[in-house]
């Protein structure tokens with residue numbers, strides 16, 4: 439059963455079934471054609487003999503056999519073997535017959551006699567004298583198309599049947615022989631073609647999370663199996679990459695969680711070292727609360743990202759006016775800039791508003807994060823400008839600041855998790871390094887993107903692009 443389950447066996451089996459059917463069909467056709475032509479040639483031969491016999495009949499005694507055998511030998515070439523000739527008058531009375539018939543006579547059917555009387559030639563196959571005979575009943579017409587006598591010529595079919603029997607024997611032995619040879623060839627070819635599969639099987643079995651660096655060796659040919667190997671290797675590579683990312687993320691997350699916990703622990707130990715005044719305890723508690731807030735924000739951000747990774751964060755999309763949404767966001771963010779005396783400027787280019795299909799809660803979170811960054815990485819007294827507009831298929835919101843800017847080398851990484859250009863500065867400002875990763879996820883979940891232009895020392899501009907939505911009139 440296991441053998442039939444292998445592709446190799448099934449291929450060979452199918453191949454043999456198809457080849458077998460073809461060979462049998464072919465043999466049947468050869469046999470049919472051969473037997474037809476053999477029987478036809480026999481019929482032609484006896485017809486020729488009947489014609490010769492008919493032409494040599496003495497006109498006055500039409501049913502008398504006059505030296506026919508000699509004449510035949512002259513006309514047909516030689517004395518035909520096992521040929522029986524019989525002459526009759528039109529009512530079936532035998533006039534004369536060839537010597538080899540001795541005291542026997544050829545059978546005459548009623549059908550043949552009737553046909554002969556009407557001038558029609560009849561061919562019949564009959565088992566006579568213990569052998570198969572082909573018999574022609576040939577009417578001889580003389581003057582005025584009147585049938586005067588009938589010639590019957592018979593010849594043995596034994597030779598024809600023997601030839602056909604030999605043909606069957608040859609065909610019947612060639613078909614299985616061809617099948618055996620073809621199946622050996624088929625198994626060999628299937629084995630050769632499927633050899634790389636064993637290799638693929640062996641290597642892929644070895645791959646675990648510990649050795650994702652392994653690759654299946656690429657076969658020399660770029661056939662279906664070559665493509666399969668390419669696909670498998672591509673898959674392992676993607677798995678390896680995401681595995682590394684997960685490991686990195688776990689390491690980074692533990693590290694990020696460890697820092698505030700260490701600070702909390704240190705502060706608590708310090709506070710408990712001796713008896714203190716209530717104001718001092720208050721101070722320690724306030725400082726601890728700051729760390730707790732940072733921890734809780736970090737955990738919140740981690741939760742959002744891990745839910746997003748698992749595909750469990752779904753968007754509640756509805757038609758939204760981006761102008762109104764960013765306006766509300768700016769109001770919310772105003773207090774962030776107060777400490778640094780930063781002015782928030784809001785431009786809306788389109789009076790009618792810019793509409794998108796989006797989740798208001800997540801989009802607010804996106805703009806809040808970007809505005810918070812713009813304020814956080816600005817110098818005291820700067821300006822943050824928020825512009826809403828649209829460009830072709832997309833609605834866009836850009837947040838421009840006059841702050842630190844980001845160097846060209848850092849820009850490709852700022853959307854990575856936990857990536858911060860200046861770790862200590864970000865930490866001081868309460869950053870987790872996850873804000874832009876979340877922003878990127880939200881933009882992509884809205885079929886949009888975020889682009890960045892930045893010049894160190896001059897400022898940055900983050901632009902969010904989201905497909906426009908035309909509200910129904």
Ligand SMILES: Nc1ncnc2c1ncn2[C@@H]1O[C@H](COP(=O)(O)OP(=O)(O)O)[C@@H](O)[C@H]1O
Pocket residue numbers: 811812815839841842843844852853857858859860864865868869870871872873874875898
């Ligand atoms: N407007 C900006 N100006 C300068 N640098 C920025 C700005 N926005 C983001 N960055 C840089 O990108 C990093 C990643 O941002 P983000 O993911 O929001 O983390 P966080 O704000 O918590 O540090 C920041 O640490 C900062 O270095």
Ligand SMILES: [Mg+2]
Pocket residue numbers: 807810811869870871873874
């Ligand atoms: Mg941030």
